[in-house]
Amino acid sequence: MRQPIITFFAALLAGFGSMCLGQTYVRVTADESLASIKTIMTEAQRNRIKDRSRSRLAALMDSSGLLLKMETRKLESIGGKEFKLLAITDLASNQTERGLIISSIERRPQEPYYAVLDSDEIVPCLQLMQYARDSLCGTKPSADTEVKFTARDGVCFGAYCRSNRKTWDIYFYKPTHATEYLSDKQLSRLIEVLEEAKKNIGQ
Numbered sequence: 001m002r003q004p005i006i007t008f009f010a011a012l013l014a015g016f017g018s019m020c021l022g023q024t025y026v027r028v029t030a031d032e033s034l035a036s037i038k039t040i041m042t043e044a045q046r047n048r049i050k051d052r053s054r055s056r057l058a059a060l061m062d063s064s065g066l067l068l069k070m071e072t073r074k075l076e077s078i079g080g081k082e083f084k085l086l087a088i089t090d091l092a093s094n095q096t097e098r099g100l101i102i103s104s105i106e107r108r109p110q111e112p113y114y115a116v117l118d119s120d121e122i123v124p125c126l127q128l129m130q131y132a133r134d135s136l137c138g139t140k141p142s143a144d145t146e147v148k149f150t151a152r153d154g155v156c157f158g159a160y161c162r163s164n165r166k167t168w169d170i171y172f173y174k175p176t177h178a179t180e181y182l183s184d185k186q187l188s189r190l191i192e193v194l195e196e197a198k199k200n201i202g203q
Helices: 043-052 056-061 119-136 184-201
Strands: 006-008 025-028 038-041 068-078 081-090 095-104 114-118 145-150 156-161 169-173 180-182
Touching: 056 081, 056 095, 056 114, 068 184, 081 184, 095 119, 095 184, 114 119, 119 145, 119 156, 119 184, 180 184
Parallel strands: none
Antiparallel strands: 006 025, 006 068, 025 038, 068 081, 081 095, 095 114, 145 156, 156 169, 169 180
């Protein structure tokens, strides 16, 4: 079993000179020395998330001066994106925020994809996807119709169909990235992911 990933975001500026750990997210596992610490998110990336996101998880990740533990567990990969459960604990207060993160599968994508669903956003997103599967797919609307849910982070899940057509486009996207369209099989897998996230987060 892999050791839990422990992430330190403390503002350790004093006395560390050019190391400047407070300006980056770093990942440390139990068998890594200080020399082998790997940066997983730069200050510029953090600022982009802060500018674009109102997510509680994103806000916590942007916090400075805190000792935080971050634990992730992969659930599924769908359409080039990886879905993971995320739990961030403030070790001083023992308070934990949970949610779902969506990221690029590619190791070094040209435009890294990163999106967050807070814990209270998982159920409405799940309800939308179930509604699309059970009540929309196969129907022919009389007008152009779209049903969607937009999370605080900006990631949007939805279904769209033009009038007098039976083919619904099921999708998710962030405004800064291309839309990801889902096949019937991928929609079923996404519903399973959201159901698993709901069960594990306790919503």
